[in-house]
Each structure stands twice: as structure tokens, then as C-alpha cells.
Amino acid sequence: MLDCPPQALAHLYRVGAHPADIDLVLLSHAHSDHIGGVDLLLLGVVSEHGARLRERPLALAGPTGIRARVGELVGPSPRLPRPDDPRVRWFEQEGGASFTWRDVRVECIAVEHAPPLPALGYRIGIAGRTLAYTGDARLTPAIDELARGADLLVVECGGDRERGHLDWDDVRELRSRLPRSTRVLVTHYDHASAPEPSSLPGIELAQDLARYEV
Numbered sequence: 720m721l722d723c724p725p726q727a728l729a730h731l732y733r734v735g736a737h738p739a740d741i742d743l744v745l746l747s748h749a750h751s752d753h754i755g756g757v758d759l760l761l762l763g764v765v766s767e768h769g770a771r772l773r774e775r776p777l778a779l780a781g782p783t784g785i786r787a788r789v790g791e792l793v794g795p796s797p798r799l800p801r802p803d804d805p806r807v808r809w810f811e812q813e814g815g816a817s818f819t820w821r822d823v824r825v826e827c828i829a830v831e832h833a834p835p836l837p838a839l840g841y842r843i844g845i846a847g848r849t850l851a852y853t854g855d856a857r858l859t860p861a862i863d864e865l866a867r868g869a870d871l872l873v874v875e876c877g878g879d880r881e882r883g884h885l886d887w888d889d890v891r892e893l894r895s896r897l898p899r900s901t902r903v904l905v906t907h908y909d910h911a912s913a914p915e916p917s918s919l920p921g922i923e924l925a926q927d928l929a930r931y932e933v
């Protein structure tokens with residue numbers, strides 16, 4: 720799972736997926752629209768979600784300090800297992816770090832979003848394919864490093880450079896620098912003000928509840 724917004728669990732159920740099948744959550748940064756659903760996801764680690772217990776541990780990754788930030792969100796509750804609890808594995812990472820969880824290889828790349836808050840983008844290697852995810856970020860060379868050779872780039876377009884996001888011109892520019900073999904899927908955008916798809920050649924706009932194969 721790439722980030723875990725407040726609506727994550729509701730959307731999982733709507734597409735027929737079950738939270739107990741999520742093995743790894745990559746949190747890009749500690750803004751609540753990206754971590755607000757972790758609380759309920761953790762509830763399924765310590766108790767049953769819809770009469771179904773998790774059979775495998777859940778791994779959560781994020782920038783340094785992410786566990787403490789999730790702890791503030793959860794509050795005093797057994798939902799946040801102790802750091803040494805085998806049911807949850809935390810990977811608190813800095814840019815340049817990488818790790819493997821089950822059959823997934825993850826590279827963490829520091830991106831610039833809302834300093835001093837640390838933010839990470841991810842390159843995920845799975846079954847011979849590479850999925851890249853920007854999280855929230857300005858267009859900096861780190862984004863090119865992130866996207867290099869990816870089969871699918873999931874890129875945010877919060878639309879406001881002043882507030883540390885890419886805008887549509889940034890996404891078009893990035894698209895022009897990438898090979899056609901890299902599919903570009905835009906997320907985190909305002910549907911009401913999104914440009915016509917015809918003005919975004921080679922760029923797909925992600926839709927809620929849709930399925931995308933890599």
C-alpha cells in the first residue's frame with residue numbers, strides 16, 4: 720500500500736480487498752492525508768477485521784520519526800503495538816536506504832515537500848517490475864532519480880509549488896523526460912480543476928477504485 724489515507728480501509732473493502740492481505744505500507748510523510756488510515760489498519764493487527772485475523776506480520780515504512788507520529792494519531796491505545804512486537808515491523812528510513820520485505824525490494828529516495836518534515840519517494844521492485852511513487856514532492860532531480868527506468872510512475876499533482884507540490888506543467892515536463900516505456904499515472908489531484916485529458920498526452924489520471932496493472 721502506497722500511503723494510507725483516512726479513506727483507505729473503506730476503499731479496500733469497496734474493491735473486494737481485505738486489510739489482512741496488506742503486507743507492506745510505504746508511508747511517504749507524516750501529513751494526515753497520507754497516514755490518517757494507519758490507525759484503523761493497526762486495529763486489524765491487534766484484533767479481528769471483519770471476523771478475519773491477520774496471518775502475517777504487517778510492515779510499515781516511512782521517514783525517520785514516522786512511528787512516533789502515528790503514535791500521536793492513535794493515542795494511548797493497544798492498537799499501536801510496542802516496537803518489538805512481532806506482529807508489526809517498522810522500517811524508519813532516510814533517503815538512500817533500501818530494504819526487502821517478503822519478495823519486495825524497496826529503495827527510499829528523499830524528496831522535497833514541506834521541510835523540515837522529512838519526505839520519501841519509493842522505488843519498489845516486485846516480480847521483475849519497477850513501480851515508483853513520488854509521495855508529495857516538488858519537482859527536483861530526486862524525482863528523476865526516482866522515475867529512472869520505472870515501468871509505472873505514480874506521481875502526485877497537488878498543483879501548488881509554493882506548498883511543496885508538483886503542478887500540471889511539472890508533470891508534463893517530467894513526462895517529456897521519461898521514456899515511453901514508463902507509464903505515468905497522476906494521483907493526489909483536484910478533479911474539478913484537472914486539465915482535459917487531451918492536453919496531457921502520455922499521462923493518465925488515476926481514478927478512485929480503479930485497477931491498474933504493472
Ligand SMILES: [Zn+2]
Nearest residue numbers: 748750832855
Ligand atoms: Zn503532504
Ligand SMILES: [Zn+2]
Nearest residue numbers: 750752753855
Ligand atoms: Zn498530501
